[in-house]
Amino acid sequence: MWVVVVRSCASLRRFSFNLGGLLSEELAKLGAIVDAIDPGSDSVEVARHHASLNPTLVNLTYIVTTIEEHAIENAEKYDVVIASEVVEHVTEKEMFLEACIKCLKPNGSLFITTFNKTIRSWIMGIVLIQEVLNIIPRGTHAWNKFISPDAIRKILEIHNCKTVDVQGIRFNFLSRSWSQSSSTSINYALHAKKIL
Numbered sequence: 001m002w003v004v005v006v007r008s009c010a011s012l013r014r015f016s017f018n019l020g021g022l023l024s025e026e027l028a029k030l031g032a033i034v035d036a037i038d039p040g041s042d043s044v045e046v047a048r049h050h051a052s053l054n055p056t057l058v059n060l061t062y063i064v065t066t067i068e069e070h071a072i073e074n075a076e077k078y079d080v081v082i083a084s085e086v087v088e089h090v091t092e093k094e095m096f097l098e099a100c101i102k103c104l105k106p107n108g109s110l111f112i113t114t115f116n117k118t119i120r121s122w123i124m125g126i127v128l129i130q131e132v133l134n135i136i137p138r139g140t141h142a143w144n145k146f147i148s149p150d151a152i153r154k155i156l157e158i159h160n161c162k163t164v165d166v167q168g169i170r171f172n173f174l175s176r177s178w179s180q181s182s183s184t185s186i187n188y189a190l191h192a193k194k195i196l
Helices: 022-030 041-051 068-072 093-103 117-132 150-159
Strands: 003-007 034-038 061-066 078-086 104-115 161-174 175-181 187-194
Touching: 022 034, 022 041, 022 061, 022 161, 034 041, 034 068, 041 061, 068 093, 078 093, 093 150, 093 175, 104 150, 150 161, 150 187
Parallel strands: 034 061, 078 104
Antiparallel strands: 003 034, 003 078, 104 187, 161 175, 161 187
């Protein structure tokens, strides 16, 4: 469960990202100063080892912590916070999102990708992907933790963050890549800005 926080993205002319597991490295290659946060020390060790294979990734730091803990000493530090495929694993969503927002500088951007809470997302994200095709281990996702874009928008508004855009996204398991979709009924990407 990675949360990627970007201290500086001034050198990035255009902010676009591939929602894969190497997001932190890709952003660092584009010139962003990146802190990648995960509460699992094993995940962080694997990521650190992979990053060490590329000596140009000097602006990438991996940290073993939660975003809630990180926010305590890193308030208003980051231009961008990315929670990609994390929210659907979080029980205390409001606390999690509040911590993400707390880390943002005023006018900073929050990007979230997650499952919508619909019948279609249950069929695809739980029944098909976990139970029938066994693409991911059973129990990875729980439908009761999925959340609609509107529910996220309401939480963000409470904490002075305005939703700017919501787009449908879909994952192609053959090419292992994400693309934009006309429907938000399964997965979506949300962009919000912290209000001054």
